[in-house]
Amino acid sequence: MKVLWIEDEGALLRECSNYLSGEGIQVYGTSDPGEADAYIEKHRPELLLVDWMLPGGESGLDFCKRNERSWKLPLIMVTAKGDEFDKVLALELGADDYLTKPFGLRELSARIKAVLRRSGKASSHSGEKREVHELRRGRLFLDNERFAAELDGRRLELTKTEFQLLWKLASHPGRVFTRANLMDEALGDDYLGYERTMDSHIRNLRRKLGDNEAEHQLIETVYGVGYRFAEEQEDNK
Template sequence: MMQMHILWIEDETKLLHECKAYLEAAEGYKVTGAASYAEALPVLAGDKPDLLIVDWMLPGGTTGLDICKRNAREWQLPVIMVTAKGDEFDKVLALEIGADDYLTKPFGLRELSARIKAVMRRAGAGGVREERSGEAPIRRGPLVIDGLRMEVKLDGRPVDLTRTEFQLLAKLAAQPAGLLPACS
């Protein structure tokens, strides 16, 4: 088992450092902080994190909502939106666009930890990432499912799926053909 890796995109450095210190000491997570979307991109391009925590309002013109939209298209990671925006409209918008949870500032560190665990449970990761370096892609005819990269290709072309769709497809494709129930 590997340590869970969280990428937190937050421009309030005091909040980020306090939360990072708590999550690393109390929960054993690896937390990488980025003050902007531009700072976060190299992390997302490298060893993809297990969870994104994003602030709504960020410097540089890219918002937390923009990150949620791109995440749904590309990375399909669990996302917790952490922001000072507390209106019901803002919460609903963030959740509908792709955030898995929404936490309004100020918040308690234990609540943050509990929400991380809940989101990771729902995402099927249980809060700790398993080592998957030897995992081979699943091939079913022209369909290739790469669990390590969270990518699906059909006839060599990428297929755009949500995280839930990907997980369902991968689970079904991993079953031997004779074990799948017949559909009527």
Template structure:
């Protein structure tokens, strides 16, 4: 398992990397945005660990944005920031989890394993599928075609540019048309424990998802609101 850790605090790396390597991980570190991007392009990591503050003008948030555009590798954000707004911002920009300094090595390891388990559900991780999209189970929902292994969605043949979070929400909803999900259940099953306590972030992700899916966001065809409860995928589109 290969990790790229974007971190400019050398003492933290000296304390964490030997432990992670003893757990079987291969860890590469970079102190700046530019070096982290070059390193990730070279080693193709399974996980990014990203400090909020990095050397230079560009931050860990910029690296998360680049990851959403280019790689969509699972990300854990590491920071000393305590404000709830900062945690929500990191998660909405694309981090899969958030860990606050100081933290224990076992907690970090547990969070890494949890993120990798969650994202594996939606990744092209099964070796028998590798390089062979023909064995992929494709979901057809109305004008939507969803390719789970490739994290790809098309509407009437036109690719849609969804973030990793939007894709996870769509997959969870579209897999069971008509089933109603509360915000808490979507957080738990689709996004994971990093989002717990921030149920209203689901609403912003659903708005962004509808903006990309729907012809008329005020009268959606696919992702429907169940008032007072949560959301569901339109069963009429699941036939």
């Protein structure tokens, strides 16, 4: 498994790389965004680790945006910035997760594996991603070709918007989506609503899923950030 880490703290990079190599994760480290671009084009790593502050005038957020445009690889932002606003900004610009310094080596390894698992790349090294038309998440079944959804074998009457939101969330268990993420990635350019109308769609979707009971919630609120699909449903795909 190949990981590219853009980081200018040499000691941190060496320590983490040595640990991750024992986990079967090969890390290529650089502080140069241009060198990182060339490495991605040539080697196509499974995941990117990107420091927020980079030398040469470019930030990790700039790299996030370029990844969204060009490669769409799983990406974890690594930074000392721990404010909620910074986390939301990174997620909105395409980061799949956010790791705040200082962090433990086991946490780093666990987050890498979780992001790869959610992105569907944990067991595949071919670089090709199979198109999926059906999803099964525990009690929930989704068919993207027929816009059909079933819960415990019972058909759910969802609007197109509700289905698209549910499909996007269920496709990435555990990943946190901001309202802007859901508008852009699930609904696309043809959606004319505002971010706050997303709350109404999610509320209606939860009602149809029976998510009013806290112990059975499939869609979870991450306060101050957005929404995610309950990760414990993932092993029933």
